[in-house]
Amino acid sequence: MATSHETVETAQTAADYVGHHLGFLTFGQHADGSWGFAHSIDEAREMGFWAINVDSMLISVLLGIIFVAVFRFGIKNATSGKPSGFQNFLEIIVEFVQSNVKNSFYAKNELIGPLALTIFCWIFLMNTMDLVPVDWIPWLAQTVAGDSHLFFRAVPTADLNITLGFAISVFFLIIFYSIKIKGLGGFLGEFAFHPFGKWALPLNLILELPGFLAKPVSLALRLYGNFFAGELIFLVIALVGYWQLPLHFGWSVFHILVITLQAYLFMMLTIVYLNQAHTTH
Amino acid sequence: MILNATIIGQSIAFFVFVWFCMKYVWPPITSILEERQTKIAEGLEAADRAQRDLNLAQNKAAEELRDAKQQGAQLIEQANKRANQIVDEAKDKAREEGQRLIAGAQAEIEMELQRAKEDLRAQVAAIAVAGAEKILENTIDQAANEELMKKLASEL
Numbered sequence: 001m002a003t004s005h006e007t008v009e010t011a012q013t014a015a016d017y018v019g020h021h022l023g024f025l026t027f028g029q030h031a032d033g034s035w036g037f038a039h040s041i042d043e044a045r046e047m048g049f050w051a052i053n054v055d056s057m058l059i060s061v062l063l064g065i066i067f068v069a070v071f072r073f074g075i076k077n078a079t080s081g082k083p084s085g086f087q088n089f090l091e092i093i094v095e096f097v098q099s100n101v102k103n104s105f106y107a108k109n110e111l112i113g114p115l116a117l118t119i120f121c122w123i124f125l126m127n128t129m130d131l132v133p134v135d136w137i138p139w140l141a142q143t144v145a146g147d148s149h150l151f152f153r154a155v156p157t158a159d160l161n162i163t164l165g166f167a168i169s170v171f172f173l174i175i176f177y178s179i180k181i182k183g184l185g186g187f188l189g190e191f192a193f194h195p196f197g198k199w200a201l202p203l204n205l206i207l208e209l210p211g212f213l214a215k216p217v218s219l220a221l222r223l224y225g226n227f228f229a230g231e232l233i234f235l236v237i238a239l240v241g242y243w244q245l246p247l248h249f250g251w252s253v254f255h256i257l258v259i260t261l262q263a264y265l266f267m268m269l270t271i272v273y274l275n276q277a278h279t280t281h
Numbered sequence: 282m283i284l285n286a287t288i289i290g291q292s293i294a295f296f297v298f299v300w301f302c303m304k305y306v307w308p309p310i311t312s313i314l315e316e317r318q319t320k321i322a323e324g325l326e327a328a329d330r331a332q333r334d335l336n337l338a339q340n341k342a343a344e345e346l347r348d349a350k351q352q353g354a355q356l357i358e359q360a361n362k363r364a365n366q367i368v369d370e371a372k373d374k375a376r377e378e379g380q381r382l383i384a385g386a387q388a389e390i391e392m393e394l395q396r397a398k399e400d401l402r403a404q405v406a407a408i409a410v411a412g413a414e415k416i417l418e419n420t421i422d423q424a425a426n427e428e429l430m431k432k433l434a435s436e437l
Contacts, residue, residue, distance in 0.1 A: 028285070045283050053287040060291060064298045071306040078309065080316035094310045113311065114303035122298060161284060165291025172292075 018235050021134065023151035024159065025055040025141075038151075055141070055152045056159040063125040063156070067118070093121065097267070104271045107278035109177070115274075116267045119166070123223070124263035126156045130227055131252055131259070134234045157262075158227040160220065167220035170270050174215065177277040186280065215273055219266060226262050230255055406434035 019041070026044035028051025029035050037054070038044035044051065074090040083091055097117045105112050129137070137154035156162040178187040191208040192201050230251075237247045410430050 024283075026283070026285070041283075047285065049285050051283075051285040052290055053285065056287055057290050057294070061294050064294060068298060068301050068306060071302075071310070075306070075309050075313070078313050080313045080320060090310065091314060094307075095314065098311070098314075111299070111303060114307035115299050117307060118295075118299045118302045159287065161287030162291045164284070165288045166295060168288060169292045169295045 014239050017239065018232070020149075020151070021138065021153070021231075021235050024053040024153055025151045026051050027054050028052065039149075053153075053159055053161055055154070056156045056162050059129060059137075059154060060122075060126060060156040060162055063129075064122055067121045067125055071121075093117070100268060101271055104268065105275045105278075107181075107275065109274070109278065111173075112271060112274060115173070116271055119170075119270055120263050120267040123157060123166070123266050124259060126162070127227060127259035127263055129155045130158070130230050130234065130255055133248070134231065134238050153231075155227055155231050157223050158231045160224045160228075163220040163224040164216075166223070166266070167216035170219060170273065171216035174273050174277045177274060181278050182280055190280075215269075219269060223262055223266055226258055230258060402434050406430050409433060 023041045024038075024044060026038040026047060027036070028038065028044070028047030030038075030043065031046050038047060038051070071090060074086050077084075078087050094117060097120055098113060101112050101116055132154060134154075138150070138152040141152035142148050142150045153159065175187075178190075182190070191205055191212065192198070194204055194208060196204055233251060234248070237244050237251060240247065410426065413426070
């Protein structure tokens with residue numbers, strides 16, 4: 001593998017370029033039992049489940065810290081009088097989230113507001129990494145690490161693990177609040193005795209369970225699919241030479257919409273699902 | 282796509298950030314927003330109240346003005362009436378005084394006239410007596426003539 005990379009320096013093919021960009025910086029146990037970073041996508045696959053994508057986690061946590069730091073810093077000198085410019089900006093975001101929660105969530109739960117705000121801002125920031133030119137962050141990581149073949153992916157939401165992490169956390173919250181509000185019996189009863197009553201129990205299970213299980217899967221795949229595809233198209237655009245500049249611009253402008261929309265969608269669906277968890281049918 | 286423990290790592294990070302947001306980000310901002318809402322509501326209410334007070338005060342001022350005008354008019358009317366009364370009284374008094382003066386003067390004139398008549402009568406009597414003396418020279422008895430002269434004088 002190492003020898004093939006050395007020849008790539010001069011004659012890198014399009015497939016190599018795209019392929020390299022799709023590899024994660026995975027840390028885990030090698031086949032020979034030693035721990036370390038995977039040097040190829042195959043190696044990463046061999047590491048199995050107990051490996052971690054360091055690049056996705058790093059960017060994800062970094063953006064999370066940026067999110068809370070910006071908010072903490074922004075409200076340090078906040079007043080209830082006339083708000084200054086930055087405070088105004090933060091308040092607009094919070095009010096936007098708050099109004100969405102108010103319109104879609106009818107129960108009373110202290111968690112929903114901060115949860116929705118975190119999801120919206122954090123996913124928005126992750127998605128925004130897509131607008132940074134595709135080679136910049138990998139190049140920075142390679143320079144810092146001193147390894148020109150380092151795998152590094154900058155868009156955490158283009159990693160199914162990250163979006164699944166979000167979706168499974170939300171799924172866990174849905175189950176937690178369903179049981180908390182309706183009791184275990186009430187929660188399970190919704191699958192067993194709806195919509196056709198208790199005499200059609202198997203049919204009810206067939207109808208209800210897939211819909212329930214589809215919630216986290218659809219959440220994760222929707223976000224992942226959008227950003228994996230978006231990143232892939234950026235990579236392909238990066239291959240076309242000078243024409244990439246206007247193409248990049250066009251796709252970026254379109255992507256601004258996708259970034260916001262997907263963050264909003266994830267937040268809204270989380271609110272709606274949790275509202276369902278809080279109400280009995 | 283390779284699924285690995287990143288899912289778990291991301292889930293942990295997710296709950297940590299949600300917890301942090303719930304603890305340190307959300308409450309301060311929402312409390313500020315609520316505080317501002319109540320402030321604005323109070324401000325609007327105060328403005329309403331001030332407007333109501335203003336209307337009330339304006340009404341009251343108009344009423345006071347009307348009262349004052351009425352009172353003023355009343356005072357002027359009263360003053361006019363009193364002035365007329367005073368003038369009338371003065372006129373009456375003047376008339377009375379004049380009449381009194383006239384009466385006094387007439388009485389005096391009467392008295393003067395009477396006195397003049399007395400004087401004249403006495404003088405005429407004296408002249409008559411003197412004239413008669415001259416005519417009759419010393420023939421007439423002084424005493425007998427005295428009686429006659431008095432009678433004559435009273436007839437004048």
